[in-house]
Amino acid sequence: MPITRRRLLQAAGAAVGVAALGAAGVALVDAEVLPGRSVLNHALGRCDARAPDAPRAAVPPPVTGSFRSAARRREVGFAIVYPPGYAPGAGLPVCLALHGYASDARAAVGAGRYAEFLAGLLPHGATPFAVAAPDGGNGYWHPHPDDDPLGMLVDEFLPMLAGRGLAADRVVVAGWSMGGYGALLAALTYRDRFRAVVATSPAIFHSYADARRVNAGAFDSAQEWARHDVTARAREFAGLPVRIAIGAADPFAPAVRTLRDRLPDPTVVDIRTGCHDGEFWNSVAPGQVRAISAALAG
Template sequence: MSGRSVSRTALVTPETEVGAGAGRIRSRHDLTPGPPHAPRRRCRRRPGRGDGRRRRRPRRPARPLDDLPRPRARRRRGHRAARRRGSGRHGHLRLTQASREDRRLLDRLPAGLDSGRPPAVAVVLHGFGGSHASAFDRNFHLDRFLAAAVKSGAAPFALASVDGGNTYWHRRATGEDSGAMVADEFLPLLASKGLDTGRIGLLGWSMGAYGALLIGGQLGSARVAAVTAESVALWHTADRATASAFDGAADFAEHTLYGRQHLLDGVAVRVDCGTGDGFCPNDRDYVAGFATRPAGGFTPGGHDSAYWRRIAPAQMTFLAAHLTKG
């Protein structure tokens, strides 16, 4: 440099001038160069810095769990962003229920709907531990599969998801009846929002697949056009069923799907299950009980969202073909 040295604490930024007069620093920091050959400033070493010893901070006393602040609920920006992009419309509504629990709804409408005709709708029933949001969360994104099917030429329809708790979609000893809620409250609500609920579709996985087949048989072909179920949670006997599914042997006998396949006569049915799924043997027995074998089949896969996403495109095409007839 031009006979001047700069202290090593100076920060060199993109605003530093290079070339003639490079010994001067022009920046917002306004660092002043030190005198020529300025002696280094020696600092005394502190314990834990440079002497091989590690400083340890004193531990704070543990706080009781009751005193810990609750985490704030995070906003789900994905739904709002999707709404801005126009990829679908979603609502957030509340339904009443005898058990006084809130029942929430998410619905998605794809592009391409005829504005002069109410769109057909498929009701989505979630699995155990899920909620109304499960159908459209990062594990499923059923609305994206529906949009892709419509883009490929399938007739557009609406998806509507409802929260049924972990009740296995039938009346329980507590008095809660999520199946009746779907038929008596949810469908009229969808109709009031401009959806065609004359003949609906039903879609579900695991517990929701059981619920879709159960409710489809209860409503019959007069009100249900199609049911698509994957990885159906089924048991042959009450003692083999999970404790949360039924309230005893009598409840199981009243709501088992075996021997009641005829209730779905006139309804287009599709059943899929992965061959690595623990429910696969029971689902095979259930499918064998139909007079006309349902669509779908048994392909490699497990009882997980990866398999359910793989089947989703075929489900959307199946529902579109049967919901929009006529």
């Protein structure tokens, strides 16, 4: 997109504002704690993700509820979206949707507008599936001493979905931001459980210190970080059906590039114009939904 005079003025103003913050402020802007970097990226067109290239259609409201989780030691909310023409009890395959930080199951089933894009693709032969999400908390989807959202996901939520008639043996896991990291960790932890793994804008870090600087609650200790560092385990992704997409202006893009360069197959990573936002997530969703539908066929 051409850079107009207005955009240049906006960018200049944003740059001046960032400079005035000083070194500590710049660190916060880089981590997206302060809005300067986002303003600058938008002003320069770095967040102008390509418009989705697939039809969308309306979907029924989500089915919601809760269940008692032993793994998380609390009541856990969930949401399930069925495609048009299907109702609770339908034996559909499942796309697990993992939400980001400070989010929940209801937001996850709407992330990327997966259900809407699937509804638009059904007349063109797409395999129908349910989009289902549990509340995973803010613990980055990995086990903690008093909270195991990943164990809940596989050992409790999937059996609950099976009890509702869904085909819990035909499953894809997808996630956005913190949930994108969670999807990658799920792939490594349960290698044979998922037909495909889709991570969008995964919130991964270069180091434990980096993680603590951006989100002090992501990992409880350096040892816990090391156990769940997906970049250090990059070679273990060999043979796994993984897709990763991230915007080039996303603050997590440098760490994702490091992961990409260590993967057995770097081509599974798609880095294109975009930021860490819904516009980018929607732009990559149609291709992801097509891939998920194909993985869940048969």
